[in-house]
Amino acid sequence: MDEREFEVFFREMHPALLRYGRRRLDVDTANDVAIEALRTIWMKKLSYPRNTAEEARLQGFAYKILDGLIRNQRRSEARRRDLVDAVGSELRTRKSFEPDTADIYENASGGRSLLSCLNKSDREILTLLADGYQVQEIATILNCTPKAASMRLSRARDRLRYNLERRGDVSHPALKRK
Numbered sequence: 108m109d110e111r112e113f114e115v116f117f118r119e120m121h122p123a124l125l126r127y128g129r130r131r132l133d134v135d136t137a138n139d140v141a142i143e144a145l146r147t148i149w150m151k152k153l154s155y156p157r158n159t160a161e162e163a164r165l166q167g168f169a170y171k172i173l174d175g176l177i178r179n180q181r182r183s184e185a186r187r188r189d190l191v192d193a194v195g196s197e198l199r200t201r202k203s204f205e206p207d208t209a210d211i212y213e214n215a216s217g218g219r220s221l222l223s224c225l226n227k228s229d230r231e232i233l234t235l236l237a238d239g240y241q242v243q244e245i246a247t248i249l250n251c252t253p254k255a256a257s258m259r260l261s262r263a264r265d266r267l268r269y270n271l272e273r274r275g276d277v278s279h280p281a282l283k284r285k
Contacts, residue, residue: 108149242257
């Protein structure tokens with residue numbers, strides 16, 4: 108199908124696909140999936156229908172693609188809702204925790220400048236900790252084992268303590284051993 112033929116097909120099918128999608132999704136999402144279905148047909152480089160039977164098959168194919176996109180959209184929305192529910196539930200049940208080294212530096216004056224004297228890896232792992240992630244979650248984010256994440260966290264804390272001691276801030280809470 109050349110560009111001109113596709114434009115004809117697009118003008119014929121877009122309103123029908125949009126109407127079909129609107130019965131199942133909100134207007135904006137319906138428009139997105141209708142256009143995506145037509146884009147998929149364009150990318151497949153199909154031949155233009157030469158008779159009504161071929162035209163019906165191509166239209167049926169467009170609806171089949173649209174149905175798949177609608178199902179994908181619904182699954183995405185369901186996963187998003189489940190995630191929001193899970194996060195909300197986690198936040199409601201999470202117990203408060205004692206401030207850690209990274210929390211202290213995120214909230215202390217000059218804390219950002221202290222973290223900036225650490226290497227990127229140390230800043231990243233301490234910031235993840237300060238953001239409330241547990242070691243298991245940090246390991247997942249950093250694509251390493253929990254043991255490796257724990258070791259990296261311990262070393263980052265040690266380097267942070269070393270920088271504090273070099274600054275002469277020996278009374279800082281981060282220097283307390285747990």
